[in-house]
Amino acid sequence: MxxxxxxxxxxxxxxxIGRRSAERIAVRLARDRDGIMKELVEALEAARNSLCGCGLCGSVTPLDRNPCRLCSDPGRDSDALCVVEEPDDIALIERSGAFRGRYHALMGRISPMKGEGPADLRLRTLAQRLDREGFKEVILALSTDVEGDTTASFIMELLKGRPIRVTRLAFGLPAGSGIKYSDPLTLAKAIQGRQQA
Amino acid sequence: MxxxxxxxxxxxxxxxIGRRSAERIAVRLARDRDGIMKELVEALEAARNSLCGCGLCGSVTPLDRNPCRLCSDPGRDSDALCVVEEPDDIALIERSGAFRGRYHALMGRISPMKGEGPADLRLRTLAQRLDREGFKEVILALSTDVEGDTTASFIMELLKGRPIRVTRLAFGLPAGSGIKYSDPLTLAKAIQGRQQA
Incomplete structure (x- = not known):
């Protein structure tokens, strides 16, 4: 080789990254050995010497801080576990300020179209955490599309029989918007989920 | 940082690679430090110590063989220069066996939609090569879509006034196919370009 x-x-x-993208990237790197190639090599080495995946939530964390800052914060609510698709979803939820519990990133979602099944997700780690950490509620903060729904159904099946409340994020109109800017499905979900004013 | x-x-x-793909890749790398991260670092270092871009055609070539094998082969026809978009197009044309001249990869094409303009292409090197290497024909082997057409027009404008024949690959039906499997535009081009049987 x-x-x-x-x-x-x-x-x-x-x-x-498919074969075609890999070729474009490799050609670009080889052509700019002292520019982007050098920068990438150095960034990877620095990352390799200092980062790893958090054994609990799955986010990236410094090597000397595993579990990560969020997972080891004693001030957080340890009754609720929020399940997200990707680690970067965690920052979005943190920014909302509406959740102070623990997180678990699946590292993807079930997508038969992309050849991604349950075995590709961090479901065994999820089951182990539920056994050990005694959560009372699991919040499924997954995408509101077919793949998100499939993943949610699969996890609900997995949790059947456990004394854990399983919830999903509410569907509805986005804040600062109105029915004029909403697609019919979102509007239908907002009507079905209407609440006492 | x-x-x-x-x-x-x-x-x-x-x-x-956009921001979102970069995040997915970085998380994946950080989570598998001794697997794909190690493999990538080692492959990059090996590539950096042994590969570069050919100063003429733009393909990847060993550091100690610049110009590359094709560009320095005295057995090849030095009258014709075939201009392609990406270096990997060269291998496709070589496989056809129908061209034995020199190559020049532009490293892309003009695409206002993707923010790629003439300055992103290897056009200055192209002009220098035309000055120095005395080609009699430039064959534009570009895509048969709007971006390919735009790029071809731009290069034709650039070559105006030079005593060089500029050609494009023929449009028509693909081999082993028939009008039944052809889209209307391809069929129209095939009719317009019909030849004496």
Whole structure:
């Protein structure tokens, strides 16, 4: 295997990078050895020497801080676990200020179209955490599309029989918007979920 | 800047990688430090120590072989220069066996939609090569879509006044196919370009 083929093969293993993208990236890197190639090598080495995945929620965390800052914060509510698709969803929920419990990133969702099944998700770790950490509620903060629904159904099936309340985020109109700017499905969900004013 | 932010920034500079893809890749790498992260670092280092871009055609070539094998092959026809979008197009044309001249990869094409203009292409190198290498024909082997057409028009304008024949690949029916499987535009081009049987 030549150095170029080896680089192609390593790039192709990254999420979302197909053969064609890997080729474009490899050519670009080889053509700019002292620019973006050097920068990437150094950034990867720095990351490799200092970062890892949090054993609980799955976010990236410094090597010497695993579990991560959020997972090891004693001030947080340990009754509720919020399940998200990707680690970067956690920052979005934190920014809302509406949740002060624990998190668990699945690292994806069930998508038969993309060949991603339950085995690709962090479901075993989820089951272990439920056994050990004694959560009373699991909030499924998943996408509001077919793949999110499939993933939610799968997890609800998995949690059946456990004394845990399972909830999903509410569907409805986005804040600062109105029915004029809303698609029919969102509007239907908002009507079905209408609440006492 | 943390090690994670630095990695995100380096990944975001790769072609075709947006902020969201960079995050997915960075998280995946950080979570598998001794797997795909290690493999990628080693592949990049090997590539950096042995590969570069050919100063003429733009393909990837070993550091100690610049110009590349094709560009320095004295057995090839030095009258004709085939201009392609990406270096990997060269391998496709070589496989056809129908061209034995020189190549020049533009590294993209003009695409206002993607914010890619003439300045992003290897056009200055193209002009220098035409000055120095004395080609008699430039074959534009570009895509048969709007962006390919725009790029071709731009290059034709650039070559105006030079005593060089500029050609484009023929449009028509693909081999092993028939009018039944052809889209109307391809069919129209095939009729317009019909030849004596």
């Amino acid at each position: 030549t150095a170029f083929e080896r680089l192609l093969s390593a790039l192709s293993r990254l999420p979302g | 943390t090690a994670f932010e630095r990695l995100l920034s380096a990944l975001s500079r790769l072609p075709g």
